[in-house]
Amino acid sequence: MFSEEDYTKVAKEALIQYPIIFSEIVYLGESDNVTFRVHTKDDNPKFLIKIHISKSSNYSKENIESELMWLEALNEDTGLVVPNPIRNLEGDLVTVISTDYNDNKFLVTVHQWVNGKVLNREPTxxxxxxxxxxxxxxxxxxxxxxxxxxxxxxxxxxxxxxxxxxxxxxxxxxxxxxxxxxxxxxxxxxxxxxxxxxxxxxxxxxxxxxxxxxxxxxxxxxxxxxxxxxxxxxxxxxxxxxxxxxxxxxxxxxxxxxxxxxxxxxxxxxxxxxxxxxxxxxxxxxxxxxxxxxxxxxxxxxxxxxxxxxxxxxxxxxxxxxxx
Missing domain, CATH: 3.90.1200.10 (Aminoglycoside phosphotransferase (APH), C-terminal lobe)
Structure with missing residues (x-):
């Protein structure tokens, strides 16, 4: 079992590979992904980082990349606000992180933060x-x-x-x-x-x-x-x-x-x-x-x-x- 501290280490290691200077990362939760909100020194720009932990076949590197390809296209072709993916310094959509304390490799993605409120109720x-x-x-x-x-x-x-x-x-x-x-x-x-x-x-x-x-x-x-x-x-x-x-x-x-x-x-x-x-x-x-x-x-x-x-x-x- 991985702790929040373990995942935080993975997230910080992954962020080194992105054109992002972060000041703080905030743990949001764990489901099929472990997610963090990434804060920068600028008050406005924030990012979302996902550590993909699901065992489903949907979470292979190829499938995750495909999901992000559609998000990029939606961002470029429409006026919709979507969690647009950020490519790493190598130009890749998915970053593979290996740790010195575990044999597992983690698939990590970073997205632009989408501002808004969850309804927690049925819509009007x-x-x-x-x-x-x-x-x-x-x-x-x-x-x-x-x-x-x-x-x-x-x-x-x-x-x-x-x-x-x-x-x-x-x-x-x-x-x-x-x-x-x-x-x-x-x-x-x-x-x-x-x-x-x-x-x-x-x-x-x-x-x-x-x-x-x-x-x-x-x-x-x-x-x-x-x-x-x-x-x-x-x-x-x-x-x-x-x-x-x-x-x-x-x-x-x-x-x-x-x-x-x-x-x-x-x-x-x-x-x-x-x-x-x-x-x-x-x-x-x-x-x-x-x-x-x-x-x-x-x-x-x-x-x-x-x-x-x-x-x-x-x-x-x-x-x-x-x-x-």
Whole structure:
């Protein structure tokens, strides 16, 4: 186990390789990354440094570089404020740090700090409309952007869906969820997989998506939302991106989101059917992710029957639920 002090040493060693003269670094927390806010002698410029510690394949050097390539392109091509990456003195996006006290090598990135406030609540109607415009701008850029050679990010397809389903099924193997209840989850997943296979990915509906745009991953500067975490970005349907955000919005805010988004990008004729399928998929994905943590398995098992009742059974029966 690494301590905060250990990670601080890694962060300071990495910063030596950047054109940054720092006065202080402040520990922010640990999840898939260990993060620090970097202060300079100038009161305004601040940076974010990430030590990538996840064991996921998304965190290979190649995949991290690809994430940062899209961030650079967004910074150059749009008016969006994003955590633009800072290249090190060698011109690299990712810095590899070896330590004399451990055999591990750390992958480190540095980003421009994005000013704003985390809401810690559901957005207002006006904030929701602006959040929809943010997503629409990301998708508009994705439709036009030609990813460079070597660009490698996750693909959100039926294989990804089944991977999440198999992980979530561990709750059944642990006898925390009954096979009868889980059968509705499996039935829904098979129905969604068939839809994914039928739905052809085209420039207008498929591309690079944020894939995790919720209230912890954007901040508001005045009334304008700014995305701050692109670690789950990958190839997927634009409506899947929207459905994941809908997990965190009320029915009324979902309607506002649709109205605002459609002012920029045209929605497919059967968008409600697709959104409901992708909404169920998003539930499977988020439950599967949290089921990896043994400390969360009991609470997930306790809440899953209610979620199955409200969403999975309705979806299996063909009953609409997303805007009701």
């Amino acid at each position: 109607s006006n904030e929701t409309a602006n959040l929809a415009l943010l997503m629409a701008a990301l998708h508009k850029h994705s439709m036009k952007w030609n990813a460079p050679d070597g660009f490698n990010r996750p693909i959100y397809n039926s294989d990804h869906l089944y991977s999440s389903l198999n992980q979530l099924k561990q709750l059944v193997n642990l006898e925390l969820v009954s096979s009868e209840a889980f059968s509705y989850v499996e039935e829904s997943a098979h129905k969604i997989a068939k839809m994914i296979e039928r739905h052809k990915g085209e420039q207008c509906n498929w591309g690079i998506i944020h894939s995790d745009l919720h209230e912890s991953n954007y901040v508001f500067y005045e009334d304008i939302p700014r995305p701050i975490d692109f670690s789950n970005c990958g190839y997927g349907f634009y409506l899947f991106d929207m459905a994941e955000t809908f997990l965190h919005l009320s029915v009324e805010n979902r309607k506002i989101f649709i109205k605002s988004y459609s002012k920029v990008n045209q929605l497919e004729e059967n968008y409600i059917e697709l959104l409901e399928a992708f909404f169920i998929w998003s539930i499977i994905r988020i439950f599967a992710f949290h089921s990896l943590n043994p400390n969360e398995q009991q609470s997930l098992a306790a809440s899953l029957p209610s979620v199955i009742q409200h969403y999975f059974i309705k979806y299996s029966k063909g009953e609409s639920f997303l805007f009701n």
